[in-house]
Amino acid sequence: MSTRQSDRPAVVARGVHKAYGDVRAVDGVSFTVDRGEFFGVIGPNGAGKTTLIEILEGLRRADTGEVEVLGLSPWPRNPALLPRLGLQTQNSAFFTRLTAIEHLRTVTALYGVDRRRADDVLALVGLTGKASTRVDRLSGGQRQRLAIAAALTHDPELLFFDEPTAAVDPQARRSLWDLLRRLKATGKTIIYTTHHIDEAEALCDRVAIVDQGRLVALDTPRALVNGLNRPTVVRVPADRLSTEDARGIEGVDAVTLEAAVLSLSTQVPGRVLAAVSDLAGPHEVRTHTASLEDVYLSLTGREYQP
Numbered sequence: 033m034s035t036r037q038s039d040r041p042a043v044v045a046r047g048v049h050k051a052y053g054d055v056r057a058v059d060g061v062s063f064t065v066d067r068g069e070f071f072g073v074i075g076p077n078g079a080g081k082t083t084l085i086e087i088l089e090g091l092r093r094a095d096t097g098e099v100e101v102l103g104l105s106p107w108p109r110n111p112a113l114l115p116r117l118g119l120q121t122q123n124s125a126f127f128t129r130l131t132a133i134e135h136l137r138t139v140t141a142l143y144g145v146d147r148r149r150a151d152d153v154l155a156l157v158g159l160t161g162k163a164s165t166r167v168d169r170l171s172g173g174q175r176q177r178l179a180i181a182a183a184l185t186h187d188p189e190l191l192f193f194d195e196p197t198a199a200v201d202p203q204a205r206r207s208l209w210d211l212l213r214r215l216k217a218t219g220k221t222i223i224y225t226t227h228h229i230d231e232a233e234a235l236c237d238r239v240a241i242v243d244q245g246r247l248v249a250l251d252t253p254r255a256l257v258n259g260l261n262r263p264t265v266v267r268v269p270a271d272r273l274s275t276e277d278a279r280g281i282e283g284v285d286a287v288t289l290e291a292a293v294l295s296l297s298t299q300v301p302g303r304v305l306a307a308v309s310d311l312a313g314p315h316e317v318r319t320h321t322a323s324l325e326d327v328y329l330s331l332t333g334r335e336y337q338p
């Protein structure tokens with residue numbers, strides 16, 4: 033029985049390999065991305081992320097393995113697929129001497145869609161006030177928004193975003209997060225590469241960690257963090273709680289004292305926090321739990337390098 037294209041996952045990759053000479057850029061990668069999923073790809077420099085994404089986008093050909101995008105093969109380049117994909121890349125091309133709205137109207141013309149769509153997507157990314165500003169006068173964050181708007185002009189089903197928050201200040205980064213969450217809420221599938229691991233943790237339904245061309249982990253951020261099985265550490269100023277009292281709290285596995293702060297390790301942080309609060313009050317009590325960054329570090333053996 034044949035399956036309709038629309039019933040297929042957004043992406044299926046099976047045993048994908050790609051080498052450049054001796055360098056195995058992608059070394060046997062298999063995964064599936066569901067429709068409507070926000071799927072993150074993270075990994076150190078040179079891990080093979082760009083090569084993998086470019087294979088999915090139909091920009092490069094895999095040496096071996098199978099790739100299916102929206103139920104179709106992206107290679108040889110598939111004209112039926114291109115209008116259904118939205119691409120924002122690190123080197124997104126701009127018509128820099130045009131204004132923001134002129135740039136988007138040019139893109140709508142290239143895609144053959146109604147030019148009024150340019151105004152819609154400009155509003156969607158919150159740049160209506162910059163419609164008449166030349167592209168080369170926009171800030172880094174505004175340009176990233178414009179690149180996202182351009183990727184949306186033809187209302188694609190599957191979006192590829194390559195580090196859209198690179199070189200963006202923290203405030204603009206947060207507002208881009210809001211935009212990305214709104215896109216996800218409209219049912220778009222998003223494949224997202226980032227060097228900001230906190231961002232992958234905050235935004236993505238699932239995250240693939242790639243290292244040396246291989247998929248070293250793939251799961252929800254929560255499952256990846258839980259899989260580390262690290263204790264939560266509750267920190268309390270040492271003048272508020274004695275070491276003996278801390279050790280006596282049910283659920284505390286270890287207590288250490290350093291720089292006038294007691295650190296209580298536990299697998300049941302809620303219970304321990306409540307007990308600490310009863311004994312010492314809630315002020316200046318801090319908790320530290322493992323994050324996706326810890327997972328990344330333990331799997332790749334590398335600190336995150338921006």
Ligand SMILES: Nc1ncnc2c1ncn2[C@@H]1O[C@H](COP(=O)(O)OP(=O)(O)OP(=O)(O)O)[C@@H](O)[C@H]1O
Pocket residue numbers: 052055056057075076077078079080081082083084
């Ligand atoms: N066109 C090419 N010719 C030869 N080697 C290449 C080419 N493109 C990439 N490589 C090599 O393949 C490996 C994977 O590169 P890729 O750009 O896919 O990694 P990446 O994870 O995207 O890295 P970054 O985070 O730095 O962008 C690297 O060793 C890189 O040097």
